[in-house]
């Protein structure tokens with residue numbers, strides 16, 4: 540069963556909704572690093588059903604054989620392989636077209652995403668050291684928080700290895716888009732499957748900036764609606780963390796978002812023009828080197844950074860406020876690798 544393809548007004552809207560080489564093979568390989576976790580397992584379930592995937596490679600430090608055995612009994616064409624522990628990481632990622640990384644610890648109530656830095660920074664660094672050597676042409680989609688810092692970490696590792704290509708490393712912000720679309724359609728009674736809301740900036744607190752004025756099909760919001768909806772989207776991750784009360788953060792909605800983003804990358808690899816928001820190295824906004832905006836994706840990853848487009852004064856203020864916060868997060872990531 541394919542992931543549902545939604546239609547929307549413009550090409551960009553349609554792509555954002557669904558989302559568009561590497562190398563790239565006629566038999567795409569997707570690797571999930573952190574495959575046994577709360578996100579990894581349902582993500583594997585969704586990817587196993589994606590007809591674009593020929594080989595689904597599952598890597599974790601624990602429990603991978605069980606997850607792989609379970610998924611391999613599903614009657615879809617993707618072949619599943621299991622890889623456990625650092626000695627098997629190279630085999631897990633070798634030849635991968637797309638690598639999705641949800642490895643790392645999630646938040647508990649009272650924590651910020653930045654509180655995860657001490658544990659997760661080293662995990663992402665170590666995984667990327669191997670990817671940069673063994674699979675430098677893969678498109679790498681980083682879910683692990685704090686995304687605002689883990690993406691710069693990955694970039695520094697690739698630079699050190701001499702295999703950095705800024706078109707190929709992505710911080711996954713798709714869940715912010717998915718949530719915005721859910722909340723807007725709830726509020727406005729629009730068809731959730733056709734509602735498109737771009738989200739720009741980063742993936743933590745005030746750096747998450749839904750561009751409600753660019754909602755498509757067009758809907759209008761009162762200022763009080765905008766002022767209520769915007770912080771709800773920014774704090775939606777915390778809403779889930781608190782509701783799970785110590786049992787982790789968003790996993791199911793994140794798995795959907797991750798599968799949707801991976802499907803976009805796979806379609807782009809095949810030559811389809813796809814537009815999707817993601818956090819990448821970017822000059823879209825002055826004064827900051829990483830920013831999420833709509834991106835045109837193609838066979839080499841990011842083909843074109845589409846920028847934030849026309850924003851309202853309210854949205855511009857949010858963008859301006861995000862810059863110093865993002866710069867702090869980025870500098871912390873860069874320093875972690877480069878000292």
Ligand SMILES: NC(=O)C1=CN([C@@H]2O[C@H](COP(=O)(O)OP(=O)(O)OC[C@H]3O[C@@H](n4cnc5c(N)ncnc54)[C@H](O)[C@@H]3O)[C@@H](O)[C@H]2O)C=CC1
Nearest residue numbers: 573575576577578599600642643644645682683684714793
């Ligand atoms: N970008 C986004 O929008 C979102 C990001 N997240 C982040 O995703 C990450 C994972 O969350 P969950 O799956 O809920 O956590 P989890 O704890 O349920 O699963 C994490 C998995 O990573 C594995 N792992 C730990 N160290 C590893 C290593 N060195 N190599 C490979 N695997 C390793 C663990 O064994 C575990 O199976 C967290 O950092 C969380 O904050 C969560 C939701 C949304």
Ligand SMILES: O=C([O-])CC(=O)C(=O)O
Nearest residue numbers: 646684714776777788789
């Ligand atoms: O809030 C968290 O810690 C997990 C996350 O990034 C999200 O759900 O957006």
